Amino acid sequence: xxxxxxxxxxxxxxxxxxxxxxxxLLLVNGRVAGISGIVAGSLEANFGKQAWRAFFxxxxxxxxxxxxxxxxxxxxxxxxxxxxxxxxxxxTRVANxxxxxxxxxxxxxxxxxxxxxxxxxxxxxxxxVAAKHLVSPP
Amino acid sequence: xxxxxxxxxxxxxxxxxxxxGMTNPANVLAFLDVTGHWQPxxxxxxxxxxxxAFPAYAIVRRRQxxxxxxxxxxxxxSLIDAPLLLGSGLxxxxxxxxxxxxxxxxVVLTTGTLPAIAFGGGLAIGMIMANVASRRAPGEPRGx
Numbered sequence: 001x002x003x004x005x006x007x008x009x010x011x012x013x014x015x016x017x018x019x020x021x022x023x024x025l026l027l028v029n030g031r032v033a034g035i036s037g038i039v040a041g042s043l044e045a046n047f048g049k050q051a052w053r054a055f056f057x058x059x060x061x062x063x064x065x066x067x068x069x070x071x072x073x074x075x076x077x078x079x080x081x082x083x084x085x086x087x088x089x090x091x092t093r094v095a096n097x098x099x100x101x102x103x104x105x106x107x108x109x110x111x112x113x114x115x116x117x118x119x120x121x122x123x124x125x126x127x128x129v130a131a132k133h134l135v136s137p138p
Numbered sequence: 139x140x141x142x143x144x145x146x147x148x149x150x151x152x153x154x155x156x157x158x159g160m161t162n163p164a165n166v167l168a169f170l171d172v173t174g175h176w177q178p179x180x181x182x183x184x185x186x187x188x189x190x191a192f193p194a195y196a197i198v199r200r201r202q203x204x205x206x207x208x209x210x211x212x213x214x215x216s217l218i219d220a221p222l223l224l225g226s227g228l229x230x231x232x233x234x235x236x237x238x239x240x241x242x243x244x245v246v247l248t249t250g251t252l253p254a255i256a257f258g259g260g261l262a263i264g265m266i267m268a269n270v271a272s273r274r275a276p277g278e279p280r281g282x
Contacts, residue, residue: 003164003168014159021147024143024147024194025147026194029140030203032213033147055140061247062145083235085262091231092225094221095224096225099241113222126170128230132234133171
């Protein structure tokens with residue numbers, strides 16, 4: 001499946017907004033904008049001290065609630081997606097970060113650990129997509 | 139105050155995901171389809187995000203405090219260890235199968251459709267499983 005044609009300004013401006021969000025959360029609140037950590041933390045029992053996470057997640061869905069989520073084109077069955085979600089959930093906890101925590105915040109912090117994580121998950125995802133094409137040609 | 143800042147940061151983050159098209163799994167899969175019809179757009183998104191966040195991290199690295207003088211909650215580990223690589227590998231397989239990582243996974247829940255709920259349900263169960271497992275293994279560090 002091919003994606004939408006996204007104009008360059010949207011790619012760059014979207015990234016800049018994500019970077020600004022990470023910068024503000026760190027500079028003012030002293031927190032890393034790692035979504036997997038924020039979601040996992042909000043699923044913990046000791047929720048009271050972690051209310052900021054709920055506010056962040058509310059903010060995260062707010063634009064989509066206001067203007068809609070835009071095109072969302074799925075290419076896998078719900079069963080595969082549930083399995084994929086499980087892998088993403090376990091994997092990002094074991095690695096302590098995902099695209100945002102390692103890929104944006106960690107790289108911005110010049111962390112070799114986050115660079116290793118980012119190279120690994122991007123490379124494995126690229127191989128996974130290539131392997132899918134072998135099983136069922138596009 | 140902390141809550142309001144988190145709300146604003148979350149909203150900026152969510153707007154960025156929508157604007158960049160990262161909330162559409164097809165766009166993410168096209169970015170990952172290096173050996174096929176590769177669409178590099180998301181590389182610009184990642185580069186812009188890192189570039190804009192960089193000064194904030196440089197400031198906090200020097201001060202070791204927030205702008206308001208509060209302590210910073212940053213992961214302290216710098217080791218490239220087996221859990222980091224194994225976890226990132228599992229994440230990579232899930233990301234390549236679905237085209238969805240945690241941020242977009244949360245945003246697309248607003249569509250209320252079965253695929254979004256299937257992914258989000260798997261994500262939550264996987265995280266809870268990992269949380270429980272790490273509590274049962276004392277000494278195993280847990281971070282942000």
